[in-house]
Structures are given as C-alpha cells and as structure tokens.
Amino acid sequence: MKDVAARAGVGLKTVSRVVNEEAGVTPDTVARVQAAIDALGFRRNDSARLLRTRRTASVGLVLEDLADPFYASLSRAVEDVARAHGALLFTGSSAEDPRREKELVLAFCARRVDGLVVVPASDDHRYLSSEIEAGVATVFVDRPAGALDADVVLTDNAGGTREGVAHLIAHGHRRIGFIGDQQGIHTAAERLRGYHEAMEDAGLPVRPEWWTMGPTAPERVRAALDVMLSGPERVTALFAGNNRVTVTAVRVLSGLSRPVALVGFDDFELADLLNPPVTVVAQDAPGIGRSAAQLLFRRLDGIVSDEPTRIELPARLIPRGSGEIPPS
Amino acid sequence: MKDVAARAGVGLKTVSRVVNEEAGVTPDTVARVQAAIDALGFRRNDSARLLRTRRTASVGLVLEDLADPFYASLSRAVEDVARAHGALLFTGSSAEDPRREKELVLAFCARRVDGLVVVPASDDHRYLSSEIEAGVATVFVDRPAGALDADVVLTDNAGGTREGVAHLIAHGHRRIGFIGDQQGIHTAAERLRGYHEAMEDAGLPVRPEWWTMGPTAPERVRAALDVMLSGPERVTALFAGNNRVTVTAVRVLSGLSRPVALVGFDDFELADLLNPPVTVVAQDAPGIGRSAAQLLFRRLDGIVSDEPTRIELPARLIPRGSGEIPPS
DNA sequence: CTGAAAGCGCTTACAG
DNA sequence: CTGAAAGCGCTTACAG
Numbered sequence: 001m002k003d004v005a006a007r008a009g010v011g012l013k014t015v016s017r018v019v020n021e022e023a024g025v026t027p028d029t030v031a032r033v034q035a036a037i038d039a040l041g042f043r044r045n046d047s048a049r050l051l052r053t054r055r056t057a058s059v060g061l062v063l064e065d066l067a068d069p070f071y072a073s074l075s076r077a078v079e080d081v082a083r084a085h086g087a088l089l090f091t092g093s094s095a096e097d098p099r100r101e102k103e104l105v106l107a108f109c110a111r112r113v114d115g116l117v118v119v120p121a122s123d124d125h126r127y128l129s130s131e132i133e134a135g136v137a138t139v140f141v142d143r144p145a146g147a148l149d150a151d152v153v154l155t156d157n158a159g160g161t162r163e164g165v166a167h168l169i170a171h172g173h174r175r176i177g178f179i180g181d182q183q184g185i186h187t188a189a190e191r192l193r194g195y196h197e198a199m200e201d202a203g204l205p206v207r208p209e210w211w212t213m214g215p216t217a218p219e220r221v222r223a224a225l226d227v228m229l230s231g232p233e234r235v236t237a238l239f240a241g242n243n244r245v246t247v248t249a250v251r252v253l254s255g256l257s258r259p260v261a262l263v264g265f266d267d268f269e270l271a272d273l274l275n276p277p278v279t280v281v282a283q284d285a286p287g288i289g290r291s292a293a294q295l296l297f298r299r300l301d302g303i304v305s306d307e308p309t310r311i312e313l314p315a316r317l318i319p320r321g322s323g324e325i326p327p328s
Numbered sequence: 329m330k331d332v333a334a335r336a337g338v339g340l341k342t343v344s345r346v347v348n349e350e351a352g353v354t355p356d357t358v359a360r361v362q363a364a365i366d367a368l369g370f371r372r373n374d375s376a377r378l379l380r381t382r383r384t385a386s387v388g389l390v391l392e393d394l395a396d397p398f399y400a401s402l403s404r405a406v407e408d409v410a411r412a413h414g415a416l417l418f419t420g421s422s423a424e425d426p427r428r429e430k431e432l433v434l435a436f437c438a439r440r441v442d443g444l445v446v447v448p449a450s451d452d453h454r455y456l457s458s459e460i461e462a463g464v465a466t467v468f469v470d471r472p473a474g475a476l477d478a479d480v481v482l483t484d485n486a487g488g489t490r491e492g493v494a495h496l497i498a499h500g501h502r503r504i505g506f507i508g509d510q511q512g513i514h515t516a517a518e519r520l521r522g523y524h525e526a527m528e529d530a531g532l533p534v535r536p537e538w539w540t541m542g543p544t545a546p547e548r549v550r551a552a553l554d555v556m557l558s559g560p561e562r563v564t565a566l567f568a569g570n571n572r573v574t575v576t577a578v579r580v581l582s583g584l585s586r587p588v589a590l591v592g593f594d595d596f597e598l599a600d601l602l603n604p605p606v607t608v609v610a611q612d613a614p615g616i617g618r619s620a621a622q623l624l625f626r627r628l629d630g631i632v633s634d635e636p637t638r639i640e641l642p643a644r645l646i647p648r649g650s651g652e653i654p655p656s
Numbered sequence: 657c658t659g660a661a662a663g664c665g666c667t668t669a670c671a672g
Numbered sequence: 673c674t675g676a677a678a679g680c681g682c683t684t685a686c687a688g
Contacts, residue, residue: 001682002681005659010658011658011659012660012682013658013684014657014659016682016683017657017658024657025657026657026658041458041461041462043437044681045438045440045680045682046438046440047378047439047440047681047682048379048664048680048681048682048683049682049683050375050664050682051375051379051664051665051680051681051682052663052664052681052682052683052684053664053682053684054664056375058418065404066400066403067400067401067404069395069397069597072395075394075395075419076394076395076421079394080421083420088436088439089419090386090416090418090419091417091419092407092411092416092417093404093407093408107374108416109371110372110373110374111375111416112373112374112375133369247598250601251601268597268598269397269596269597269598270575270596270597270598270602273578273579273602274598274602275603329666330665338675339676340665340666340667341667341668341674342673342674342675344666344667345673345674347666348667352673353673354674357674372665373664373666375666376664376665376666376667376680377666377667378666378680379664379666379667379680379681379682381667381668381680382680
C-alpha cells in the first residue's frame with residue numbers, strides 16, 4: 001500500500017479510500033491510484049485490515065467429524081449463514097476427543113474469530129467461560145454445553161423418539177425394543193427417555209432385556225438384538241437409537257424369517273431404497289445449523305437478550321414401510 | 329500484552345518470550361509474567377502475531393458442496409493434513425457457481441492463506457495466476473484447473489470406467505449402455521472416454537443410442553434408460569457415470585421383469601444393502617484430499633520442483649452383485 | 657478533497 | 673538475561 005501511495009504520489013489514506021471505495025476522492029485521483037494498484041498488482045491484506053478493525057469477519061465451527069453426513073450438511077448451513085453475513089468459516093473436527101475440541105476452540109479464539117459454533121465433545125466447557133466473557137459469541141449445537149450456561153440449538157430427541165415409538169404402538173406393537181448409543185452421550189440419554197415415556201404413556205410395561213445402551217459397533221448391536229429377539233417375551237418391533245444402529249439392525253432383520261418392525265432415529269440416504277424401506281425419525285441438520293448460525297449473528301449484532309437461549313427443533317417421523325409392519 | 333508487561337514490570341519482549349516459551353528468561357521473571365498473564369486473563373492474539381510473522385498458518389478449501397459425502401470426506405482428509413502441519417482450515421462451497429468460486433478464492437487470498445485447495449467450478453482460473461505468482465500455493469483437486477498449468481490431484485476416471493465396463497464384458501455382456509453427466513464436466517468426459525475405450529478394446533461396436541450425456545436429474549436418466557432398454561438392440565448392462573445416475577438406475581432396474589447388470593462410478597453408503605447389492609468403481613475421497621494437502625504443504629516447504637505436478641489416483645472396482653448379473 | 661500521525665497487537669533485529 | 677525501537681499492513685481520528 002505504501003508502494004502504491006508512492007507511485008501514485010498520494011498519501012496512504014487516499015489509497016485506503018480508493019481501495020474501500022469511499023466517497024470524496026476526485027475521479028482524477030482515483031484513476032491515478034487505480035493505475036498504481038493495477039501496475040503493482042496490489043491487493044488489500046484483509047488480515048491486517050481486520051486487526052485494526054477489531055473484528056475478523058470469521059466464525060469457527062467445531063464438530064465431531066466433517067465427513068459425517070449429518071455434520072456435513074449442518075456445516076453447509078452454517079457456512080451459508082456466515083456468507084450472508086460476510087464472514088468466512090473455519091472448520092475443525094474434534095473426533096469426539098475433548099482435548100482436540102479444546103485445542104480447536106482455543107486456536108479459533110486465539111485468531112479472534114467473531115463467534116463459535118460448537119458441537120460439544122467434552123462435557124466440561126468451563127475453559128470457555130473466560131473467552132465468552134472476552135466477547136466471543138458461542139452457540140452450542142446438537143448437545144448442550146457441559147457445566148456452562150450458554151446458547152444451544154438441538155433436536156427434540158425425547159419428543160422425536162416418543163413419536164417414533166408411539167407410531168409402533170399405533171401399529172399394534174406392545175413389546176418394543178430400544179438400542180441406543182452410550183449413556184453418557186446426551187442425545188442418547190434423551191432418546192432413551194423418550195422411549196420410556198412413550199411406553200409409559202401407552203401403559204405398556206418395559207422389560208429390562210428390551211433396552212440397552214452402549215457402543216454402536218455392529219457386534220454389540222447384533223448381540224443386543226439376539227437377546228431381544230429370543231424367548232417368549234421377544235420384541236416384535238425395534239427402535240434404533242441412531243444411524244449406525246439402524247443400519248446394523250436392517251442387516252440383521254433382513255436375515256430373519258418373521259418380520260420385525262423398525263423405526264430408526266436419524267434419516268439416511270437411500271433409506272427408501274432398502275427392503276423394506278426404512279421408517280425414520282429425521283433430524284433437520286440444515287435447520288439446526290441455520291438456527292445456530294443465525295442465533296450466533298444475532299448475538300454478534302447485540303440483538304438478543306443476555307440470557308442464554310435454548311432452541312429445540314422438532315424431529316419428523318417419515319413412514320416408509322419398516323415401521324408399519326404389524327406384530328408377527 | 330502491554331498491560332501484562334506493565335503489571336509484571338517488564339518489557340514487551342519479555343512477555344513475548346514467556347508466552348512463546350522461549351529460553352533464556354529467569355524462572356523468577358517467568359513467574360512474575362505468568363502471574364500477570366493469569367490475573368489479566370491475557371491470551372496472545374494470533375492474528376496479530378501472524379501479521380508480523382508473514383504467514384497465516386491457514387489454508388483455504390473451496391469445493392462444490394460441503395454437504396456432499398464425497399467432498400465431506402475429502403475435506404476431512406485435508407483438515408487432518410492441515411492440522412498435522414499446524415494450520416487451520418477455511419472451507420467454502422462454490423455450489424458449482426464460477427463467480428462464487430472466484431469470490432471465495434479471492435477472499436481467502438485476501439486473508440493471505442498460505443495455500444489453497446480448489447475443486448474447480450469455473451473453467452478459467454487465470455484470475456488466480458497473479459495470486460500464485462504472489463506466493464499462494466494452490467492445488468486443484470478432482471478436476472484440472474482451466475486455462476492454467478497448476479498442481480492437480482485427480483482420480484483416473486477413464487481408467488476406472490474402463491475397468492468397470494471391462495468387468496461387464498467379462499461377465500458376457502456385449503450391449504452395454506452408458507449414462508453420464510454433462511459433457512462440459514471434465515470427469516464426465518473422461519468417464520465417457522473410458523467407456524468407449526473399453527468397448528473398443530473388446531472389439532465391441534457402440535450404437536449411438538447406448539450412450540448419453542446430460543443433467544443427472546431422475547427424469548432425464550429415466551428417459552435415457554427407456555431408450556436403451558427397448559428395441560431388439562437393447563442393452564443388457566449399464567454403466568452409470570456417477571452416484572446420482574446410479575441411484576436412479578437402481579430404482580428403474582428394480583422395477584423391471586428381466587434383470588439388467590449395473591456398475592456405477594462412485595461408491596455410496598449402503599450400496600451393499602440394496603437388492604441386488606451394487607457393484608461400483610470407487611474413488612478414494614480421503615486419499616485424494618490427503619494427496620492434495622500433502623502436495624500443498626510440500627510446495628509450501630519448497631520441497632517440490634517448480635514444475636506443476638499431476639497426481640492421478642486409481643479407482644477401485646468393488647464387485648457386490650449387480651455387476652455380475654449375466655446377460656438375459 | 658487529502659494526508660500525517662498514531663495505533664491495532666504482536667515480532668524482529670538490535671543493543672546493552 | 674532483558675528491553676526500546678521499528679515495523680507487519682492496514683484504519684482511526686484528526687487537522688487542514
């Protein structure tokens with residue numbers, strides 16, 4: 001910029017004015033500066049500009065895994081909102097590792113991002129409270145923050161599961177199984193709660209061998225299914241607590257002689273092409289991302305009250321066939 | 329930092345030394361500075377630091393759509409390599425819009441990212457040549473850059489298709505159809521070339537109604553299939569030029585009375601759960617992302633020659649059932 | 657309409 | 673072992 005000013009024979013401030021298209025510069029001066037800019041191939045360094053402006057026009061997104069379809073479409077939604085607000089997006093995957101989450105979050109804070117959208121991997125976010133006080137707007141997504149009262153946008157996991165299980169009950173099932181992810185995961189616990197509530201609402205008993213929580217590895221799910229599907233009190237329908245469980249369940253159930261109904265939490269591509277097509281309770285990944293990002297920018301613009309906001313988005317039941325199979 | 333220095337009664341440089349854990353500071357001084365840092369809640373502003381250091385420790389990734397599974401896993405691989413090199417990742421989706429691609433690329437350049445990984449949407453990247461001269465390392469991915477000789481990492485599209493078509497021929501097919509994406513798309517044209525080569529290698533004639541290029545919208549694909557699958561010279565096998573075509577083809581073929589063999593380019597989740605399981609030619613999305621990012625950092629470290637590098641990764645045939653159906 | 661000075665928050669290149 | 677000065681590339685707050 002100094003070179004441009006020298007070549008055009010003007011002050012730094014005038015170059016700055018031309019570059020930023022500020023009014024009040026003679027057309028003649030503009031032309032001279034522009035010529036110098038073109039000749040020198042000058043282009044403004046936004047990093048320097050932003051240092052002075054005291055905002056970085058960027059937001060950081062920390063999630064489990066950028067490659068996971070759910071988070072991928074959530075990311076895209078966050079990106080779109082950020083773009084609409086003139087901000088660029090940093091992304092990082094925590095891989096469910098609390099240390100990595102913290103590392104990423106602090107790296108973004110050190111760059112002084114204007115705001116953060118975080119899918120919590122850690123269950124203690126007190127390390128963030130000083131940052132938030134320092135002015136980094138933060139919105140948690142998919143799961144609430146641990147030990148910190150902060151903005152959060154999530155799916156109504158319990159409600160969605162309740163609806164899915166009620167759907168099975170409405171189709172005549174009375175013995176329904178539930179296979180969920182590990183207890184410690186907030187969404188998993190909420191879905192389990194929804195299962196119990198739906199059964200209770202219908203006045204149906206729940207036997208202890210009908211539900212189980214744990215890793216979603218295929219072997220574990222198969223073993224759990226074996227238990228549920230044997231004996232005189234075996235289940236006639238299954239609610240799968242997430243995507244991976246659903247897929248394993250489809251594999252196992254397709255090998256059985258008598259049909260077992262299935263509803264899964266989380267939609268997935270080609271669910272309608274399977275045999276039978278899989279009924280699911282779908283989360284709105286773009287909707288969650290969009291809400292979170294919008295809330296973030298409302299915070300940045302100081303539009304929202306200081307009170308932490310909690311937004312819960314409904315899940316949607318999509319009947320496709322597997323959930324409408326009657327009890328055998 | 330000024331405040332910390334004042335509180336600790338030391339110079340700025342000493343604070344800098346402590347923050348950066350440089351050697352040669354008395355333990356006593358370190359303790360005093362550290363106490364001031366803690367008391368004031370100071371944390372280094374990396375944006376300011378990087379302005380002075382003249383590198384930003386960040387790379388920009390521009391692709392079609394962050395929500396697309398192929399690009400999502402490519403992104404994750406780029407992220408992992410970037411992390412290993414201590415760099416953060418900016419991501420942006422061009423949505424196949426050349427203007428948006430340019431906008432994103434230039435925004436990243438204006439932030440002075442150290443390097444760029446770009447999935448080209450535009451077919452003219454001359455706008456980038458001045459940036460590249462200015463030192464922004466750039467690697468193109470999935471498709472070569474337009475009108476610019478630059479580093480590129482891509483899949484062997486022609487070779488992969490040749491292998492897939494040869495697989496169908498090996499299973500006895502002589503009349504094989506090909507439905508591809510629009511001609512203008514580099515990968516689409518390459519795959520079409522592979523189809524023609526495989527047929528020619530086997531000495532098989534290709535009738536004009538057996539292959540077609542165009543939008544991958546379901547209606548277009550259905551119409552194209554109708555043509556190929558009717559008349560005395562109808563095809564007994566189909567090669568689908570990409571994911572979306574494959575999915576539509578599965579739907580159409582599953583409704584037919586006589587079986588038609590199918591091989592698709594690009595793997596997709598649950599392909600093995602469909603009926604019949606779908607044989608595909610798989611690209612290595614993480615491998616492509618990893619190679620591109622590694623090449624980028626080798627450039628940044630000045631390890632590679634100045635000559636643009638072209639890396640072509642093999643595609644892999646995964647037989648699952650649909651591609652092994654004999655001619656009816 | 658234009659520009660010189662100070663400053664954003666750090667590091668570099670010195671000197672002591 | 674420590675620090676004052678200059679500078680990274682811009683903008684802000686003035687003054688003229």
